[in-house]
Amino acid sequence: MPKRTDPSTSMHAEITQELEEYCEAHSTPESDLLYRINRETHVKVMNPRMLSGHLQGMFLAAIVRMMRAQTVLEIGTYTGYSAICMAEALPENGRLDTIEINVELEDMIRRNFAQSPAAAKLQLHIGDALQVIPSLPSPWDLVFMDADKEDYIAYYELVLPLVRPGGFILADNVLWSGKVLEAAAPADKDTQALCQFNKYILEDQRVKNLLLPFRDGMMIIEKL
Numbered sequence: 181m182p183k184r185t186d187p188s189t190s191m192h193a194e195i196t197q198e199l200e201e202y203c204e205a206h207s208t209p210e211s212d213l214l215y216r217i218n219r220e221t222h223v224k225v226m227n228p229r230m231l232s233g234h235l236q237g238m239f240l241a242a243i244v245r246m247m248r249a250q251t252v253l254e255i256g257t258y259t260g261y262s263a264i265c266m267a268e269a270l271p272e273n274g275r276l277d278t279i280e281i282n283v284e285l286e287d288m289i290r291r292n293f294a295q296s297p298a299a300a301k302l303q304l305h306i307g308d309a310l311q312v313i314p315s316l317p318s319p320w321d322l323v324f325m326d327a328d329k330e331d332y333i334a335y336y337e338l339v340l341p342l343v344r345p346g347g348f349i350l351a352d353n354v355l356w357s358g359k360v361l362e363a364a365a366p367a368d369k370d371t372q373a374l375c376q377f378n379k380y381i382l383e384d385q386r387v388k389n390l391l392l393p394f395r396d397g398m399m400i401i402e403k404l
């Protein structure tokens with residue numbers, strides 16, 4: 181089939197820093213807790229760019245509310261920002277399991293969770309997601325994948341049977357700062373893995389998907 185492109189896509193504005201700030205200024209502000217976590221992560225933790233941040237946190241929370249999700253799995257907690265955003269959007273009886281491999285982050289995550297009104301809904305698991313996932317209660321309405329890029333296909337294959345039909349998987353960073361457009365250098369395992377993942381999802385007949393050019397690229401996957 182000939183390659184088809186949507187002519188309207190070329191009309192989108194480039195999202196500059198200034199436009200992003202405008203979007204933030206015209207979105208419901210972060211809570212004080214999320215603002216503090218964002219600040220503290222930038223001051224004390226390596227690679228603070230990994231934190232979802234205001235707009236993506238609001239986006240994840242909106243998805244949870246729109247889906248009326250009750251059970252959520254997150255792969256990759258970091259300092260707990262996105263987990264808190266999603267948990268606070270869950271109903272009272274909701275549950276969010278989140279997995280983090282870096283034991284050095286555990287105290288900070290637990291401190292952050294304890295300050296959230298959704299503390300009772302948040303279940304932290306320290307360990308390798310590939311080992312932890314099979315031990316968790318499921319099915320899930322929503323899975324947010326945000327850990328090791330080389331393992332995205334492995335996470336996906338583990339969780340897909342455990343997502344309810346009609347549920348969603350979100351995979352973050354699938355544009356990898358635009359590197360997916362470059363022929364991946366042999367050493368760049370993350371870019372290679374993300375290119376493979378994006379193709380794998382597109383060709384998977386068990387799902388429908390949308391690669392949303394939001395932030396670093398969010399793959400939205402609907403289980404049929």
Ligand SMILES: C[S@@+](CC[C@H](N)C(=O)[O-])C[C@H]1O[C@@H](n2cnc3c(N)ncnc32)[C@H](O)[C@@H]1O
Binds near residue numbers: 255256263331
């Ligand atoms: C991009 S950060 C997560 C950011 C967080 N979701 C947020 O938005 O604030 C990725 C995290 O995944 C963790 N991670 C990497 N490999 C993992 C694995 N195999 N199992 C669990 N966590 C993992 C890293 O230690 C890191 O803290």
